[in-house]
Amino acid sequence: MMNIDKSKLVLVHSTDQMIFDQPLKTKEIGYYKDSWNRFKKNRASLSAFIIIMIMLFFVVLGPSMKVYTLPKKDPNEAARIQYLPPRIPGIEKLGIFDGERTISRGKNFLVAMAKSEFGSDVIISGMPDVLLDNDPSNDGIYADKTALEVTVDFYKYTNFIKSYMPEDYFSIQGTEVQKLAKVTRNFTKAQFDDAVKRNVIIDLVAIEQSTNPDTGNSETTYIVRLDQFRYSLNQNPEDTYFWFGTNIRGEDLFTKIWEGARISLSMAVVILAINTTIGLLIGSVVGYYGGVLDLLFDRLVEIISSIPFLSVLTLLTLRYGNALWVIVLAFTATGWLGSYGLGRMQFYRFKNREYVLAARTLGASDARIMFKHIFPNTLGLIITAVALSIPSFVFSEASFSFLGIIKYANGVTSVGMLIEEGQAMMGQYPHLLIFPSLYIATLMIAFNLFGNGLRDAFNPSLRGVE
Known part of the structure; x- marks a missing residue:
């Protein structure tokens, strides 16, 4: 350095020229704005977020979107429209979700239905024309018990067998059983006048x-026969649409799924808030201070975690029933351990980093260091754990409802209970199982993708990375 020729050292500017810093060409953005920008670029996570918002929209407003109000005075009224297949306006023209179903019934019954004015347009296809001519031998009771397979508009078909002629009309001829007993109603004078x-x-x-x-x-x-659809729903069968069909009780499955989802997600948020608050508070304090406090809580956590959750849930439900607070208590009794472990690990990991030591040297209090310097660095993992905890609870609650361990009182229905009902009838009425299962699957996948996107977006090490 001492032998360098000074004549070769030239100033880049003259001595009378001032140099100024160049202004920034981009706007300064904060941590959360930068996280949002990264999240938007993750198409899978953004799509999952949109799906979650759509599902939350139906959870909030779905149960009030129904247009049919079944009479409540007669408990058997709704059951008269049970097991209807899905029918969605517009989509039905594509040949799917059109309310049609293939059935196998006796020839006598189908001929009588096809020839009656009330049921003449029920059969869509599959009925031989030879049985519909004017041959007198086609009327009355047949010796031939052959069953025919036909495709019917199941809404009109249900209205026919519930309003006009039951399916066993011909099989009970010659017995003491009244052939029309299943479709007749006993009305008082006031009820008759109203009808x-x-x-x-x-x-x-x-x-x-x-x-x-x-x-x-x-x-x-x-003693009268009624048009069941017009009496119960103030609708003709061809004007009636149950988007997801109806269940064994004649309830709109679309409405019941969102009612069950509302219960599950509401409980998930409450349980998640309790578990996260308790777990993170204890875990952050234990991880930051360590020492004897850490040893004591580790032993306590080992004892609590050794208790099987299924035993806790079963004992509480057997003792206190299936009230909502009992389910919340069962899931929070051991549920906070996950948040505790996450908080303890993250605070133990970051408490000796250089920026924490610098803050402590400058006189920052423990509370400021914990929640101003350490907590933001753990936010990515915490948000991911929170996002994944919601579908985890929904899946657990659905599983225990499916197994019959959780049975809500006062007529409360969960998605797991709907899956249990659908599993028993999935061979004949697959829509009872498909739609509740599809909701669970979609929720799990969407929240997993959403949680992964949040984890990457809130990762401080990726700040400013395109």
């Missing part, structure tokens, strides 16, 4: 007079 006003009566089968033993007054009973 006449609504124009839902197919025909009047009989009028019976009786004496009330309590009052001694004469009472009139009207």
Whole structure:
């Protein structure tokens, strides 16, 4: 350095020229803005986020989107429209979700249905034309019990067998059983007048007079056949749409899925908030201070974690029932251990980093160091764990509901209970299993992709990385 010729050292500017810093050409962005920019570039996570928002929209508003209000006075009313297949307006024109189903029924019954005015348009295809001619031998009771396979509009078909003629109409001929007993209704004078006003009566089968033993007054009973769909739903079968079909109780499956999802997700948020708050607070303190406190809590955590969760859940439900608070208590009794372990590990990992030592040297308090310097660096993993905990709880709750361990009281239905019902009937009515299972699968995949995207977005080491 001492032998360098000074004449070769030339200033890049003259002595009378001032040099100024160049202004930044881009706007300064903060940590969260930068995280959002990275998250938007992850198409899979962004798509998962949109799917989650759509599902949350239906969870909030889905149960109120139903347009059918079944009568509540008669508990058997809804069951008259059970097992209807999915029918979605617009999509039905594509040949899917059109409310059609292939059935196998006796020839007598199908001929009678095809020739009746009320059921003439029920059969879509598969009915031989030879059985529909005017040959008298095709009327009455047949010796041939051959079954025919036909495709029917199942909404109209259900209305036919519930309103006009039951499926066993011909099989009980010659017995003491009333052939129309399954489709007739006994009405009082007021009920009959109301049905006449609504124009839902197919025909009047009989009028019976009786004496009330309590009052001694004469009472009139009207035995009628009703158009079941118009009486129950104020709709004709061709104008009725159940997007996901109906279940064994005649309930709209679309509505029941979102009602069950509302219960599951609400409980997931409550349980997640409790577990995360308790676990992170204890874990951060234990991980930061360590020492004897760490040893004591490690022993306590080992004892609690050795208790099987299934035993806790079973004992609590057997003792206190299936109230919502019991389920919350069961899932929080040991559920905070995961957040505790995450918080302890992250605070133990970062407490001796250079920037933490610098903050401590400058006089920062422990609380400021913990929540200003260490906590943001753990945020990525915490958010990922939180995002993955929601579908984990939903899946666990659905599994225990499916197994019958969790049975909510007061008519509360969960998605797991719907899957249990669908599993029993999946051979005949697959829609009862497909739609609840599809909801669970979609929720799990979407939250996993969403959580992975959040983990990468909130990773401080990736800040500024394109």
